[in-house]
Every structure is written in C-alpha cells, then in structure tokens.
Amino acid sequence: DAKTTQPPSMDCAEGRAANLPCNHSTISGNEYVYWYRQIHSQGPQYIIHGLKNNETNEMASLIITEDRKSSTLILPHATLRDTAVYYCIVRVYGGSQGNLIFGKGTKLSVKP
Amino acid sequence: DADVTQTPRNRITKTGKRIMLECSQTKGHDRMYWYRQDPGLGLRLIYYSFDVKDINKGEISDGYSVSRQAQAKFSLSLESAIPNQTALYFCATSVRGLETQYFGPGTRLLVL
Numbered sequence: 001d002a003k004t005t006q007p008p009s010m011d012c013a014e015g016r017a018a019n020l021p022c023n024h025s026t027i028s029g030n031e032y033v034y035w036y037r038q039i040h041s042q043g044p045q046y047i048i049h050g051l052k053n054n055e056t057n058e059m060a061s062l063i064i065t066e067d068r069k070s071s072t073l074i075l076p077h078a079t080l081r082d083t084a085v086y087y088c089i090v091r092v093y094g095g096s097q098g099n100l101i102f103g104k105g106t107k108l109s110v111k112p
Numbered sequence: 113d114a115d116v117t118q119t120p121r122n123r124i125t126k127t128g129k130r131i132m133l134e135c136s137q138t139k140g141h142d143r144m145y146w147y148r149q150d151p152g153l154g155l156r157l158i159y160y161s162f163d164v165k166d167i168n169k170g171e172i173s174d175g176y177s178v179s180r181q182a183q184a185k186f187s188l189s190l191e192s193a194i195p196n197q198t199a200l201y202f203c204a205t206s207v208r209g210l211e212t213q214y215f216g217p218g219t220r221l222l223v224l
Contacts, residue, residue, distance in 0.1 A: 032211065034212075043204070044213075044215045045215070100155070101154075102154030103154050
C-alpha cells in the first residue's frame with residue numbers, strides 16, 4: 001500500500017470548513033483513498049473513500065486531484081465534536097491483506 | 113459502533129497472568145481483526161480472520177493468540193501478559209469485497 005503524508009496538526013474555527021490534506025504521490029492505479037477518524041481513544045470511525053472522482057456523503061467530501069497524488073478531506077461546517085485525529089489511508093480495494101495501515105494522522109482541533 | 117462490542121472495556125492484570133479479550137459483532141460481517149494502539153501511535157494489526165476457519169497473523173502477533181469461535185465472535189488471548197502489552201486494543205469487522213472496517217469501542221489493558 002502506498003505511503004501517505006499528513007500534517008501533524010491543524011486548527012479550525014467552529015462553523016468553518018475544515019480542509020485536511022493528504023499526499024500519496026506513490027499511489028497506484030488500483031489503490032483507493034480512505035479516511036478514518038479517531039475521537040479521543042474511541043474506535044476509529046470510517047468517513048469516506050474514493051478512487052479518482054470526488055465523493056460526498058453525509059459526513060464529508062473527498063477531493064482527489066486529477067493525477068491522484070494528493071487529496072483533501074472537507075468537513076463543510078466543523079463542530080467541536082469533529083475534534084479528532086484524522087487518518088488518510090491508501091490501499092488496494094479487495095486486497096488480500098487484512099490490515100489498514102494507520103500512520104500518525106492529523107490532529108484536528110476545532111475551536112469555538 | 114454499537115454493533116461491535118468488546119469486553120471487558122478496562123482490565124488491570126499482573127505480569128504472567130493469562131487474559132482473554134472478547135469481541136462480538138451483530139453486523140453479519142465475515143472478517144474480523146484485532147489491533148493494538150500505543151499512546152501517540154497509530155493502530156497495528158495483531159491477527160485477522162477472513163472466516164471461521166481462516167486465521168492470519170498480523171505484524172505484531174508474538175505473545176498473542178486468537179480464537180474465532182463463530183462468525184460473530186473473535187477472542188484475543190495473552191498467554192502470559194507482560195508490561196509492554198499495556199495498550200488500547202480494538203476489534204474491527206468488515207465484509208469481504210468491501211474495505212470499510214467498523215471498530216469496537218476498545219479495551220484498555222494495563223499489565224503491572
């Protein structure tokens with residue numbers, strides 16, 4: 001699975017959009033981009049995933065660049081409850097290996 | 113996610129003791145996983161199971177064993193606990209063909 005690079009921390013004002021970047025310059029054609037978050041010592045929570053098209057669900061939007069070497073997770077109206085560590089993970093869809101490789105992620109702090 | 117439960121939620125034990133952590137799921141998923149998380153670090157895979165008769169070691173399986181008693185149950189055992197196994201343990205589930213993993217609330221283990 002390709003390696004990802006994320007900033008260690010970010011701040012965001014409550015009610016504003018939070019834009020979390022992720023670099024995955026070695027991503028291959030059959031690898032998807034997944035985002036999870038972990039709210040203080042709770043189990044990680046799936047947010048969204050995508051291959052090359054932009055994706056949106058009730059939690060967030062995922063923007064993937066045309067060359068697929070980077071992506072941005074957007075939380076459109078951040079709340080205090082969105083304070084968490086956000087993990088960007090790249091892996092083959094339906095791969096034989098079981099694990100998700102969690103790096104250190106980005107610690108997002110939403111401030112009032 | 114309430115569909116994935118872990119017991120106990122907290123456990124204190126002594127060096128050399130055998131302990132078992134249990135995971136149950138009502139999601140009907142065929143795949144189950146055990147991860148551990150150390151402070152400030154990402155999750156690392158201990159064992160995973162793609163079905164009842166398929167058990168696989170993860171990257172840090174030494175000192176651990178697992179049992180998949182049924183599709184819905186996956187137990188992790190520490191045969192002889194040692195202090196460096198003090199960590200937060202997470203169980204997760206997924207469906208074959210879909211890469212989204214759903215995590216339990218975690219078990220906080222302290223080995224004295």
